[in-house]
Amino acid sequence: MKARSLEAGHVRRVLFATDFSEASAAAARTAQVFARRFSAELHVLHAVCVSDVDEPLEQLDRLAAELGEGRPVIAACVRGQPADAIVTYAIRHAIDLCVVGTHGRTGPTRALLGSVAERVARLCPAPVVVVPSGASGALVEPPLTRCAVCACLGDDLICALCRAKIRGEALDRKWRDERGGR
Numbered sequence: 001m002k003a004r005s006l007e008a009g010h011v012r013r014v015l016f017a018t019d020f021s022e023a024s025a026a027a028a029r030t031a032q033v034f035a036r037r038f039s040a041e042l043h044v045l046h047a048v049c050v051s052d053v054d055e056p057l058e059q060l061d062r063l064a065a066e067l068g069e070g071r072p073v074i075a076a077c078v079r080g081q082p083a084d085a086i087v088t089y090a091i092r093h094a095i096d097l098c099v100v101g102t103h104g105r106t107g108p109t110r111a112l113l114g115s116v117a118e119r120v121a122r123l124c125p126a127p128v129v130v131v132p133s134g135a136s137g138a139l140v141e142p143p144l145t146r147c148a149v150c151a152c153l154g155d156d157l158i159c160a161l162c163r164a165k166i167r168g169e170a171l172d173r174k175w176r177d178e179r180g181g182r
Contacts, residue, residue, distance in 0.1 A: 011038040015095040016067070017045045017086045017120070020059055023133035027101035030131050032067045034097060042067060043074045043093060047085035083119035090124050098128045 016031030018024040028044075035042035044064045046056065057077060064075035078085045090098055102117040121128040147154055149162040158166070 011040050011096040013043060013093060013095050013097075014038070014040045015043045015045060015086070015090055015093070015098045015126075017047065017082075017098065017100045017116075018060075018063065019046070019082070019101075019116075020056065020063070021101070021103070021133075023103045023131075024101035026133070027099050027129075027131035028063065028067060030129060031099035032069075034099065034129070035067075035071075038097075040096070041072070041074065043076065043089075043095065045075075045086060045089055046077045047082040047089075048077060048079050049081065083116045083123070086116070086120050087123045090126055095124075095126045098124050098126050099131065100128065101131050101133060103133050 011034070014031055014035040016024075016028055018028060031042065031044075034040070044060065044067060046060050048056075060075050060077055064073040067073055076089065078089060080088070086098070086100070089095070098120065100117045100120050102115065117128075117130045121130055145154065145157065146152065147159040147162055148157050149166075150159065152159055152161075154160075156163075
């Protein structure tokens with residue numbers, strides 16, 4: 001599947017997958033910031049293993065209310081293996097950006113337990129932001145601004161394409177002035 005663009009008009013739905021751990025707390029704040037920045041619908045998802053008896057619906061609703069801050073948030077609890085359930089949900093709901101936390105396990109622990117975040121990042125058709133458990137969640141705004149010339153999203157005040165065009169016009173004027181206006 002083709003990866004989707006992260007331009008403002010293209011991000012309409014952000015998915016935050018949570019297991020209610022410390023690792024997902026920073027990811028929650030990150031998802032909230034992206035949803036607000038893109039004026040996107042925020043989906044909060046908890047995947048319950050098939051063998052689990054309880055579905056933490058109250059906890060899920062409370063988290064969704066906190067992240068919503070007056071904006072509508074869709075809270076969902078699904079059954080299945082977490083990574084597969086997250087990817088399936090992302091596909092079914094046409095998610096444009098997925099945010100997951102990671103516990104940061106390495107070595108034998110990771111090999112035995114696997115990594116939900118890694119599997120989601122490999123299988124999800126939407127871009128996936130993986131937030132490490134030690135992250136402060138101090139992300140205030142994604143590092144995106146609008147180009148002062150064409151208003152496209154990017155990291156710079158003036159995007160590379162507009163800079164090239166401006167330079168080209170300046171060189172053209174200089175060349176014409178040197179040639180006597182011809």
